[in-house]
Amino acid sequence: MSQSPTAFVDRDGVINRKRPEGEYVNSRDEFEPLPGSIEALAALSRAGYIIVVVTNQQGIAKGVTDRSFVDALHIELVDSVAAAGGTIDQVQVCPHLAGTCECRKPAVGLFEQARARDPRIDFARSAVIGDSQSDIEAALRIGARPVLVTAEAGSTLRTDGVTEVADLAAAAAMLTEVASV
Ligand SMILES: [Mg+2]
Ligand SMILES: [Zn+2]
Numbered sequence: 001m002s003q004s005p006t007a008f009v010d011r012d013g014v015i016n017r018k019r020p021e022g023e024y025v026n027s028r029d030e031f032e033p034l035p036g037s038i039e040a041l042a043a044l045s046r047a048g049y050i051i052v053v054v055t056n057q058q059g060i061a062k063g064v065t066d067r068s069f070v071d072a073l074h075i076e077l078v079d080s081v082a083a084a085g086g087t088i089d090q091v092q093v094c095p096h097l098a099g100t101c102e103c104r105k106p107a108v109g110l111f112e113q114a115r116a117r118d119p120r121i122d123f124a125r126s127a128v129i130g131d132s133q134s135d136i137e138a139a140l141r142i143g144a145r146p147v148l149v150t151a152e153a154g155s156t157l158r159t160d161g162v163t164e165v166a167d168l169a170a171a172a173a174m175l176t177e178v179a180s181v
Contacts (some may be wrong), residue, residue, distance in 0.1 A: 010130035024059035042086030106137035
């Protein structure tokens with residue numbers, strides 16, 4: 001089976017607007033896709049990327065976020081990207097409290113679970129797109145390319161190898177450009 005490039009994409013702050021610190025997406029209304037994010041996921045998919053959403057959701061363990069709601073929301077997300085002409089291959093969720101598991105980013109359990117399910121995934125040919133230091137740290141641990149979504153960014157490569165982009169659309173544009181070279 002041939003290897004494919006994979007885009008591991010954080011959810012909150014990358015695909016949808018991040019809730020205020022300490023608050024979680026607990027209703028459909030609180031899930032607000034950022035401009036262009038659904039189309040960017042579809043574009044990455046059409047360019048040949050395996051798309052894996054990787055998200056820490058400790059609100060589930062705290063009892064403030066309902067797991068079945070989270071799963072239903074992710075089915076809707078998968079459907080939205082499908083309607084835009086792309087495929088989300090997997091959604092990997094860490095529902096645990098910080099410090100209690102091997103999968104909450106920056107730990108790499110979600111990434112390993114994804115690879116166990118799909119042997120086409122090659123960490124060395126992957127990018128991790130996230131808005132937190134924990135996403136960047138996870139990327140470095142698995143040897144993937146770290147891409148930081150930040151409001152302050154141009155599309156710039158820092159000296160530590162982290163690429164800063166303004167949003168997921170910019171990340172997708174950069175990664176599909178690289179893939180086509
Ligand atoms: Mg985030
Ligand atoms: Zn976990």
